[in-house]
Amino acid sequence: MDNIELLSDYADFLREKKKEGKRIVAFISHDNIPEELLDAAGFIPLRLIFAGNDDLMDASHDYLPPSTCAFAQSCIGLFSIKPDQYRFLDLIDFFIVSNHCVSDICASEIISRYFNVQRIDFYISYTQNENSLKYFRLEITNLIKQLEEIQGNSINREVLLHSIKKYNNFKKILKKINELQIKGSIKLKLLQKAMLFGPELMSELEENYANLNIVVNGSLENSKDILLTGCSIFFNDYLIDLIEESGGNVTFFDSWIGFNYYSQVIDDDLINSSEDPIDLLTIRFKNNIYGDHTVPNFLENRITLIKNYYNEHQAKIGKPIGVINHIIKFCDHMSIMSTHLKNRLQLEGIQVLNLERDYSRANRGQLATRIDAFLEMM
Amino acid sequence: MSLVADELIRFSSVLRIAYNFLTGRDYLKKKKFREKKKLISVALPFSDLVYAFPDLIPVFPIRMHEFKIHKYLTYLGSASNIFGWNRVSNFLGFVKDLGIKDISQTVDNIIEDVIETINEKYNEMFDLGIESGLSSDFCYGIKSLYGMHVSKGKNCDANLNYTIRCSAWNKYLESIDAIGNPSKQIWIDIPPRNIGNALELFVDNISKALNELGKISNYDYNSNELRNHFRTANHIRQVYKKIIYEISTANFYPCNPATFSEILALLNISFHDYNSNANRFEKNISSLLMEMNGRIRNKIGMDVLKMPKILITPMFGGWEPKTHDIIYELGGRVLYGDWDLLLFLEDIPISNRTDPIEAYAQYLMNINSNGIGCDNNILTDSYLRLAKNLKVDGLVFVQVFGCHSISNCYTILKEKIRRELEIPSIALNFNKMGENIEQIKTRLGAFMEMFN
Numbered sequence: 001m002d003n004i005e006l007l008s009d010y011a012d013f014l015r016e017k018k019k020e021g022k023r024i025v026a027f028i029s030h031d032n033i034p035e036e037l038l039d040a041a042g043f044i045p046l047r048l049i050f051a052g053n054d055d056l057m058d059a060s061h062d063y064l065p066p067s068t069c070a071f072a073q074s075c076i077g078l079f080s081i082k083p084d085q086y087r088f089l090d091l092i093d094f095f096i097v098s099n100h101c102v103s104d105i106c107a108s109e110i111i112s113r114y115f116n117v118q119r120i121d122f123y124i125s126y127t128q129n130e131n132s133l134k135y136f137r138l139e140i141t142n143l144i145k146q147l148e149e150i151q152g153n154s155i156n157r158e159v160l161l162h163s164i165k166k167y168n169n170f171k172k173i174l175k176k177i178n179e180l181q182i183k184g185s186i187k188l189k190l191l192q193k194a195m196l197f198g199p200e201l202m203s204e205l206e207e208n209y210a211n212l213n214i215v216v217n218g219s220l221e222n223s224k225d226i227l228l229t230g231c232s233i234f235f236n237d238y239l240i241d242l243i244e245e246s247g248g249n250v251t252f253f254d255s256w257i258g259f260n261y262y263s264q265v266i267d268d269d270l271i272n273s274s275e276d277p278i279d280l281l282t283i284r285f286k287n288n289i290y291g292d293h294t295v296p297n298f299l300e301n302r303i304t305l306i307k308n309y310y311n312e313h314q315a316k317i318g319k320p321i322g323v324i325n326h327i328i329k330f331c332d333h334m335s336i337m338s339t340h341l342k343n344r345l346q347l348e349g350i351q352v353l354n355l356e357r358d359y360s361r362a363n364r365g366q367l368a369t370r371i372d373a374f375l376e377m378m
Numbered sequence: 379m380s381l382v383a384d385e386l387i388r389f390s391s392v393l394r395i396a397y398n399f400l401t402g403r404d405y406l407k408k409k410k411f412r413e414k415k416k417l418i419s420v421a422l423p424f425s426d427l428v429y430a431f432p433d434l435i436p437v438f439p440i441r442m443h444e445f446k447i448h449k450y451l452t453y454l455g456s457a458s459n460i461f462g463w464n465r466v467s468n469f470l471g472f473v474k475d476l477g478i479k480d481i482s483q484t485v486d487n488i489i490e491d492v493i494e495t496i497n498e499k500y501n502e503m504f505d506l507g508i509e510s511g512l513s514s515d516f517c518y519g520i521k522s523l524y525g526m527h528v529s530k531g532k533n534c535d536a537n538l539n540y541t542i543r544c545s546a547w548n549k550y551l552e553s554i555d556a557i558g559n560p561s562k563q564i565w566i567d568i569p570p571r572n573i574g575n576a577l578e579l580f581v582d583n584i585s586k587a588l589n590e591l592g593k594i595s596n597y598d599y600n601s602n603e604l605r606n607h608f609r610t611a612n613h614i615r616q617v618y619k620k621i622i623y624e625i626s627t628a629n630f631y632p633c634n635p636a637t638f639s640e641i642l643a644l645l646n647i648s649f650h651d652y653n654s655n656a657n658r659f660e661k662n663i664s665s666l667l668m669e670m671n672g673r674i675r676n677k678i679g680m681d682v683l684k685m686p687k688i689l690i691t692p693m694f695g696g697w698e699p700k701t702h703d704i705i706y707e708l709g710g711r712v713l714y715g716d717w718d719l720l721l722f723l724e725d726i727p728i729s730n731r732t733d734p735i736e737a738y739a740q741y742l743m744n745i746n747s748n749g750i751g752c753d754n755n756i757l758t759d760s761y762l763r764l765a766k767n768l769k770v771d772g773l774v775f776v777q778v779f780g781c782h783s784i785s786n787c788y789t790i791l792k793e794k795i796r797r798e799l800e801i802p803s804i805a806l807n808f809n810k811m812g813e814n815i816e817q818i819k820t821r822l823g824a825f826m827e828m829f830n
Contacts, residue, residue: 063789065807067515067780097753099570101545102783109753113790123570123752126541126548131579132567138574295541295552296563330515332546332782339511340556356513 003236004085010196011088017044023093023150025120028075028108029100030232030256031291032124034140034281035198036167040160041147046092047195048075049257051237052359055081063110069330070358071234072107079115094150098122100293101332120146128286128294136285140278160277168271170199173206174262180212181220184228184250185240191257192235223249224375225319227309229302229341230326230334230355232257238364239326239357246372251321252309254290254302264288292333299337303344310350322351322378324371329358351378389633390467391665392641396492397455398653398662399644402441406533406654409435416535416594417442419561421523422694423722424540425651426738427588429607431595434535438650439526440503442533445495493640496647497699497811503529504810510557517780518696518810520550524557531559535594538587540566540742543752544783564590572747580739588735604734608726610656615723617663618645622715622723625670627768629683632673635711639702641666642714646694649717685711686771686829691761692716692784697776697808704819708826710772719764721749754787761791765799771829773803774822802828 014024025038026046035045052074060068060076078086095117097108112119122143125132148154177190190208194201226248232255233239243250253259264284274280289301306323313321325341327334335356342352353374357363398405409415417437418428425436458466500518503525508514510528512521531537531554539551555563566587569576588599622642625631631638645663652659673679688705690697694716702712717723726741728734751757765773773795778785788805795803804825806818 065777065779065786065788068782068786099543099545099752102543103545105543105753106782106786109755110789113755121571121752125567125569127565127567129567131583134579135569135576138576139571142573293545295548296539296555296565298549298552299556330780330782332516332544332549335513335515336520336546336549336553337556338513340553 006193006196007085007088011085013197013200014044014046014088014091018091024091025094025096026089026092026117027096027098028072029096029098029104029122031100031260031293032136032285032288033096033098033122034143036163036277036281037140037143037147037155037160039167039198040163041144041151041155043094043147045198048078049192049195049232049234050074050078050086051234052077054360056083057359060107063114064106067330068106069101069103069332070328071231071331072103074359075107076110079111092117094118094120096120096122099124103330103332120150124285124293126293126295128289128297133282133286136282137278140281144278157277161271161274161280164266164277164280165271166199166202168266168268170194170202170205171262171265173202173209175265177205177209177212178253178258178262180209181251182212183220183244184226184248184253185244186212188233188240188250188253188257191253191261195257195261196235220249223247224378225313225317225321226250227252227254227306227313227321227323228258228326229254229306229323230338231255231328231331233326237359239367242364242368242371243324246368246375248322248371248375250324251313254305254309255326259305260288260290260292263290298333299340299344302337303341306345306350307348310348320351320378322353322374324374325352325354327354327356329356389641389666389669390463391662391669392644393454393467394458394463394662395644395648395653395659395666397458398655398658399441399648400445400447400492400495401455402437402654403444406435406437406442409654410533417533418591418594419527419531419534419537420651422540422542423649423717424538426607426611426726427584427591427604428538429611429656430588430599430604431591431597432603433597434591434595435654436538436651437534437654438647439523439530439534440496440499441651441654442530443499443503443526445499446491447495493643493699500696501811515780516546516550517778517782517785518808519694519778520546520780522696524550524553527554527557527559531557531561534559534561536562536564536591538564538566538591541568542746543570543750546780546782562590562594568742568746570746570752572743577736577739577743580743581733581736584735584739601734604738605728607656608728608734608737610660611652612725612728614649614652614656614660614663615725617660617667618649619718619723620667621645621663621670622713622718623767625667625674626713626715627687628674629681630674630677630679631682631711632670632679634680634706635682635685636703636706639706639712639714643693643699643702646714646716649722682711685709686826687711687713687768688772688774689713689715689765689768689770690774690776691719691764692776692778695781695784696778696811698806698811698813698815698818700812700815701774701806701818701822704822705774705826708822710826710829712774713768713770715764715768719749719760721745721760750784754790757784758787758791758794761787762794762798765795765801770801772801772825773799774825775803775805777805777807779807779809 025043028048038045056074056077059080060073095112097119125135228250338354345352415433420436428434428436503522506525507521512524592599688710728737
């Protein structure tokens with residue numbers, strides 16, 4: 001299934017949901033948005049996980065300066081240009097303005113303001129401690145109130161618990177898929193598709209997992225293993241192709257689309273014993289220590305995670321693994337730490353490529369050269 | 379001939395503030411090594427809590443650097459210790475009036491040096507930030523601050539870190555630790571919005587930070603000490619506001635408008651940490667207001683009635699300092715009021731709060747909710763509010779390269795200005811001081827023609 005077909009299917013899926021009377025809530029901020037709550041309240045969560053291009057970025061310059069995160073620029077561009085395959089964006093009823101980063105705030109606010117999508121506010125503390133957990137509860141309570149007002153009825157506790165379980169199981173299957181020894185591009189496509197369609201894709205994912213689990217992919221033996229950290233590879237991005245064309249294979253996606261999402265699993269015993277589903281959402285926020293939003297332990301946690309994966313991978317597969325730190329241009333979170341991340345990992349003998357780029361076509365050749373050189377060095 | 383030198387020497391308080399800023403290194407060394415006090419790094423006007431402990435000194439890190447100080451300013455500093463600043467200032471004025479060329483030129487150089495040396499140091503820190511591995515895509519402020527920590531951060535015992543809506547700022551604060559300096563990181567999370575009992579949580583966050591500061595200090599936290607500081611800090615704010623609202627909006631200035639802009643810029647920089655001594659800063663800023671009022675009463679200064687008032691903002695994260703000279707040459711006068719715009723010049727409400735921590739939490743929450751705001755809608759309202767309050771004739775918006783938070787909202791702002799203020803506005807791109815001055819001149823030339 002190619003990307004155009006998938007987007008067309010997704011558009012049909014959303015139209016069908018609209019016919020059922022569901023309303024669509026979109027958001028840029030991928031981390032910490034309680035999609036279970038949106039689901040329980042009867043909304044369809046729509047993650048903006050679409051990569052950009054020159055036209056999309058240019059279109060955003062009417063609203064924000066070009067020195068804005070290329071992904072945020074592209075999100076605005078999607079609403080400004082509305083390319084044919086993205087016409088489904090017209091179906092969006094609400095937009096969550098959140099503070100994953102300041103570009104998220106600005107882009108979300110612009111989309112809501114200039115493209116007439118009603119906004120819902122949801123903000124997260126920048127630290128993770130006892131008080132920020134309490135603050136998270138306040139925001140969740142506030143969000144519940146907003147959603148209930150929109151829908152005109154209250155969110156049932158049992159329904160919310162059911163949604164939490166559903167998403168929990170969904171993430172578990174994604175985790176299993178990620179552990180498969182298959183080509184990174186196949187894995188990424190499954191992850192991207194899953195994060196668009198959500199748990200409705202559960203049975204298809206299980207089927208995929210069963211089929212892919214029995215495939216022994218001999219061609220991977222000669223490829224060079226890569227851990228991709230930093231910014232996600234979004235839908236329609238050519239980066240994964242460049243890596244594979246150069247002889248690399250991403251075995252682990254340490255990004256929004258990937259580990260950061262499916263690692264946010266809540267313990268089943270906790271779910272079954274919980275009286276208050278808000279507690280569960282708060283626990284999920286508390287356990288989300290690898291997200292890039294919070295300070296001050298982001299760098300340390302990420303280094304620990306990468307080191308652990310590196311050691312486990314070497315022990316299990318017997319091959320070294322290189323790290324590509326993918327930095328979308330003007331990304332505050334990934335860029336500022338990139339030098340420190342690289343220096344610290346290199347001290348541990350882990351090879352790192354800081355790959356900064358935007359979505360312009362002109363970059364492709366340069367990116368390919370840098371990836372080639374890095375893989376050769378490995 | 380400097381635009382400002384003739385005027386600045388008439389204000390001994392300005393010389394004092396400048397001198398205290400530039401000689402920060404010696405002052406801080408004395409405090410640290412002789413008096414065994416500890417330095418706490420702060421940036422943005424977040425220094426107040428440090429004053430709760432008598433042996434802790436807040437410092438905006440650029441002030442730990444050695445500045446190229448004109449030798450005569452050094453002599454003046456020494457002379458002032460004996461004769462007092464007022465006498466020294468009067469003497470300079472006398473020398474200037476005599477018109478002795480060499481000495482007169484020296485006096486000009488002193489003042490020019492003050493402004494230029496600060497800006498040169500900022501640019502030096504900017505370059506150092508990039509050389510140290512920071513991506514050149516970050517804004518001027520972050521790059522300069524990073525450079526300051528690379529070069530001098532090791533002298534601080536702790537960094538007092540407040541989270542705000544700017545993600546580059548928050549991550550920069552985290553990165554200070556990665557630089558490898560031994561200073562302790564003390565974090566204060568400002569809740570993004572004032573909902574539910576968020577204020578209560580914030581009070582607790584501040585209390586915990588005070589507890590951490592207390593571990594560095596040899597003193598226990600004393601609420602009276604903090605309350606006394608807040609009284610001083612409030613007086614500084616009230617005087618600062620009078621300078622912005624009463625003097626800068628008047629039709630007669632105590633000096634030429636370029637000088638006035640220089641003074642506002644100097645106050646803006648010094649307000650970060652009150653030049654490490656709030657009581658001293660309070661005296662100096664109070665004298666400044668008195669000197670200004672005295673000159674206006676005696677009709678010493680300049681009639682500015684016909685000069686359009688141009689608000690340049692935001693400038694605290696980096697701006698081209700030549701802008702106010704250019705606008706003056708084009709017949710306008712420039713006002714700077716960033717701290718008021720972001721509500722940092724509001725009083726810390728100690729009179730109606732028994733606990734100073736609660737008062738400070740309320741003060742910062744107001745800044746976060748209504749000044750900086752959690753989105754650009756609130757932030758642009760702040761720009762509008764200041765422009766309205768100052769009744770400015772035009773607005774120059776500084777669009778800082780790489781800034782994703784404070785200076786990227788011109789589209790929304792322009793729309794609001796057009797709808798609500800109906801005054802001309804222009805956005806100027808800024809990357810580094812001294813770059814593109816000719817382009818700025820051309821653009822401002824066209825902009826200022828609208829007022830003819």
